[in-house]
Amino acid sequence: MKNSALLFFFFSTVATLLAQTDNASVDNYLNLAKTHSTSKQDSAVYYSNLAYSVALKTKDTSLIGQAGYFHSYYLIQSGAYDEAEKLLDFNITHAANMSDRVLGSTHYSYGNRYYTEEVYDKALEHYLQGLSFYREANNKQGLSRTNLQLGVVYDKLGKKELAGFFYEQSLRYSERARQMHTTKITRGSDSTSQNIEVSKAMLQELEKEPNNRIKANVLFNLGKSYFEGKQWQNAAAYFQKSYALKTELGVAEHLDKNLFYIGQSYLELGQLESAIAYLSLATNVSKKRNQKVMIETALQQAYEKSGEYQKALHYAKRVTRMKDSLNTLRENDRIAEITSQFETEKQAGEIKVLEANSLLKDVKLNNQKNILFAIAIGVLLLLSSLFFAYNRHKTKQQLQFSEMTRKLLQMQLNPHFLFNALNGIQFFIKQNDTKKSSRYISNFSGLMRNILENSVEKFISIEEDAETISDFLALQQLVHNNAFTFSITMDENLDPQVYAIPPMFTQPFVENAIIHGVRGVKNGHILVNYSLEGDVIKIEIKDNGKGIVTKNKDANTLHKSMGTSITKQRMENLLKTENYPITLEVVSSKEENVDHGTQVTLTFIKKYI
Amino acid sequence: MALKCLIIEDDLNTSANIKEVLSTAFPTIEVIGLAATIAETQNILEVETPDFVLSDINLGDEVIFDFLKSFKKVPFKIIFITAYSKYAVDAFKFSALDFIEKPFEDETLIAAVKNAIANLNLEQYHKQMEAFFYNYNSAQKNKKLVLKNLEEVHIVPVSEILFVKSDNNYSEFHTTDRRKIVVSKSLKFYEEQLKGYSFFRSHQSYLVNLNFAKTFHKTDSVLELTNGEQIAVAGSKTQVLLHKLAQLH
The missing domain is CATH 3.40.50.2300 (Response regulator)
Structure with a gap:
């Protein structure tokens, strides 16, 4: 001490003369402090204090800052947080005069101060600030250790991914960090026995050296390894050794933790008294809230086991209070906030990579989109073509129907027949036969009316059909000079006003009966009979004519063949569209050259008008 | 008698x-x-x-x-x-x-x-x-027209008539085989008869078979036929003619 005082004196006098010598003295003191830091915490603080005092005298803020930082570093290690904080605050307020490196170190120290107290939100904040200053200064050592500390903090917070990220960052800057990292990583890994061996080997190495902080740490690690291996006895022993060494060296760091583990080990061993003693000590020493929670939880368990429920309850309450404290919640929020802030920055970098990736994906996606689009278009086209095909089919059907109606009308309005009929009527007019003229004109108009009206109906009453046939036969008689007779009969059980059949089915067969039956036959007769038989309506058209022959291609035969083909088509259509079947039976016989004429039978389903 | x-x-x-x-x-x-x-x-x-x-x-x-x-x-x-x-x-x-x-x-x-x-x-x-009998049994497009005057009866397939020229109440038929047949019937009569064929009344005096149309000279209002014959086209018929020519093929 005297030595150092002399040195101080000497250097301080020289320092007034030369800033250069001041700088040198500051460095000197700091080196001294560094050498003592591993063994004697107090000496380290002492020398750093000297360095700081010399720096103060130079009034060089930059130098003050540098020395102040070192001093604060040792102060924090010895647990003098308040004093350290003052020095660091000075640096922060005079940031304008400080180098980036000093500022980085300042924040790093601040981070350490909060880290040791386990105030992780503030620790993270300062570490991250420190990181940015170190980055400006391009200080590898600083970057390495700050990143490492960030990794440690996030590890403690259980954010393994982030921790991994910072560990990686740290490794980029330092080989030493790699070693520290590996020890940190092996800590907490499950290969307990391996850890024990490593720690023991390290201990043997350290035997040769004087007691220092590292030895204390290794002892602690060994204790922890045994603890994890559930070898409580050994754990307690090594924790105690570590504790003893730390008190000897004056190291304040992790004392509470050490004490807690001793207590916990005893608790596991069932040595409740010792456990309670160490834990009580630990809770008094500890300023870290989280650590305190753990300690007091253990205390509560210990009291519970020893049957001192009152005290157990006391600690239980304290633990819950601490856990639920608003502070904790706030702190958690802050941690989340800081983390997210950092993550945004980190992500900003990643975003660029992701953007490139997403661009690639976009192209792929676009391709897929195009394919999907093409498929959609294809489906649409298919659907629309189906729709149009269906529409076309429908219109085609409608067209077919109207075409058939037209043909039907043409068939009914057989012009050859009509003009012949008119010719016949004209004859009676010339003869001044008003009675006949008037009768045939009314037949003619009746037939016309029925044909025109019925052609648009799907079903007409039997009565209407019979009227049409009657007019038609009367006019045919006229045209054929009354060469045949006819009769239309109706069965009594068939009410002609009630039942219905499709229009213009009877007429073509009646026409055939005249042209191919009774024409040119003496005493020709045509009989049309309507009857109801069970569930069917029957129409019989009977003639006593020639039977079916002829191949002549005159207007009438052409007309006739058209008539039957249309009738057949209509029968098919009615079956398809109305599910209305019609059967046609033609019996034509010639026996021993005697004509028996032709009988056509049309059968319809009973249907009401 | x-x-x-x-x-x-x-x-x-x-x-x-x-x-x-x-x-x-x-x-x-x-x-x-x-x-x-x-x-x-x-x-x-x-x-x-x-x-x-x-x-x-x-x-x-x-x-x-x-x-x-x-x-x-x-x-x-x-x-x-x-x-x-x-x-x-x-x-x-x-x-x-x-x-x-x-x-x-x-x-x-x-x-x-x-x-x-x-x-x-x-x-x-x-x-x-x-x-x-030929006309009665054949398809519409191949009809043969009978052109009758006091001296002769000419049978001319409709498809061989180039144009018909009117001369008062007479009609002068010009055919692809260079015959010129004069009939004592009005051009109006044949215009009616040949409806539905490719004939066009281009002028008061002309009924022309458009199947033989070659060039229509708009400025002169003249329709040139494949045989070089020039047929007058009335100004009022120009638009209809153009429309018909467009429809033709």
């Missing part, structure tokens, strides 16, 4: 009516018989040869054409009577044959008979009958 006439008609009322009209209007015409069927016709023809015949087309199941085809040269003029037969009527018109449609007025019948007996020369008649 009395003219002999045969009436072939299956409607007895009608044939009686015709006979009565004829005997009233033409004292010189002698009705040699009323036939209702082809068989009856044959029976009469075995005994007598008429100067002209009035014949219904449809006789019950029979058609008179079938019977007429059996003659190499039909030995009498025929006035056809029909109630309705679009094909036959068209063919009659193209072949310049006489016909009347039922129901008819007495005057119509009288005019037809007058026209028939005015020229009973049968020299070219078989040509007309041939053209008729």
Whole structure:
């Protein structure tokens, strides 16, 4: 001490003369402090204090800052947080005069101060600030250790991914960090026995050296390894050794933790008294809230086991209070906030990579989109073509129907027949036969009316059909000079006003009966009979004519063949569209050259008008 | 010298009516018989040869054409009577044959008979009958037009007529084989007849077959045909002509 005082004196006098010598003295003191830091915490603080005092005298803020930082570093290690904080605050307020490196170190120290107290939100904040200053200064050592500390903090917070990220960052800057990292990583890994061996080997190495902080740490690690291996006895022993060494060296760091583990080990061993003693000590020493929670939880368990429920309850309450404290919640929020802030920055970098990736994906996606689009278009086209095909089919059907109606009308309005009929009527007019003229004109108009009206109906009453046939036969008689007779009969059980059949089915067969039956036959007769038989309506058209022959291609035969083909088509259509079947039976016989004429039978389903 | 006439008609009322009209209007015409069927016709023809015949087309199941085809040269003029037969009527018109449609007025019948007996020369008649059968049985586009004047009967396929030029009440037919046929019928008559073919009345005096159109000179309003003939086009017809030419192919 005297030595150092002399040195101080000497250097301080020289320092007034030369800033250069001041700088040198500051460095000197700091080196001294560094050498003592591993063994004697107090000496380290002492020398750093000297360095700081010399720096103060130079009034060089930059130098003050540098020395102040070192001093604060040792102060924090010895647990003098308040004093350290003052020095660091000075640096922060005079940031304008400080180098980036000093500022980085300042924040790093601040981070350490909060880290040791386990105030992780503030620790993270300062570490991250420190990181940015170190980055400006391009200080590898600083970057390495700050990143490492960030990794440690996030590890403690259980954010393994982030921790991994910072560990990686740290490794980029330092080989030493790699070693520290590996020890940190092996800590907490499950290969307990391996850890024990490593720690023991390290201990043997350290035997040769004087007691220092590292030895204390290794002892602690060994204790922890045994603890994890559930070898409580050994754990307690090594924790105690570590504790003893730390008190000897004056190291304040992790004392509470050490004490807690001793207590916990005893608790596991069932040595409740010792456990309670160490834990009580630990809770008094500890300023870290989280650590305190753990300690007091253990205390509560210990009291519970020893049957001192009152005290157990006391600690239980304290633990819950601490856990639920608003502070904790706030702190958690802050941690989340800081983390997210950092993550945004980190992500900003990643975003660029992701953007490139997403661009690639976009192209792929676009391709897929195009394919999907093409498929959609294809489906649409298919659907629309189906729709149009269906529409076309429908219109085609409608067209077919109207075409058939037209043909039907043409068939009914057989012009050859009509003009012949008119010719016949004209004859009676010339003869001044008003009675006949008037009768045939009314037949003619009746037939016309029925044909025109019925052609648009799907079903007409039997009565209407019979009227049409009657007019038609009367006019045919006229045209054929009354060469045949006819009769239309109706069965009594068939009410002609009630039942219905499709229009213009009877007429073509009646026409055939005249042209191919009774024409040119003496005493020709045509009989049309309507009857109801069970569930069917029957129409019989009977003639006593020639039977079916002829191949002549005159207007009438052409007309006739058209008539039957249309009738057949209509029968098919009615079956398809109305599910209305019609059967046609033609019996034509010639026996021993005697004509028996032709009988056509049309059968319809009973249907009401 | 009395003219002999045969009436072939299956409607007895009608044939009686015709006979009565004829005997009233033409004292010189002698009705040699009323036939209702082809068989009856044959029976009469075995005994007598008429100067002209009035014949219904449809006789019950029979058609008179079938019977007429059996003659190499039909030995009498025929006035056809029909109630309705679009094909036959068209063919009659193209072949310049006489016909009347039922129901008819007495005057119509009288005019037809007058026209028939005015020229009973049968020299070219078989040509007309041939053209008729051809037209009656063939598709519409290949019809043959019978062009008749006092001296000759020309049978011209419609597809070979280049153009028809009007000269007062005469029509001058120009054909692809460079014939020029003058007929004493108005251009209007042929314009009606050739409706539905590719003929166009380009001018008051011209009916032109557009199938032979080559160039239309707008400035001169002249339509040049493939044979180099120049046909006048009336100003009012220019637009319609352009439209028709666009439709043609």
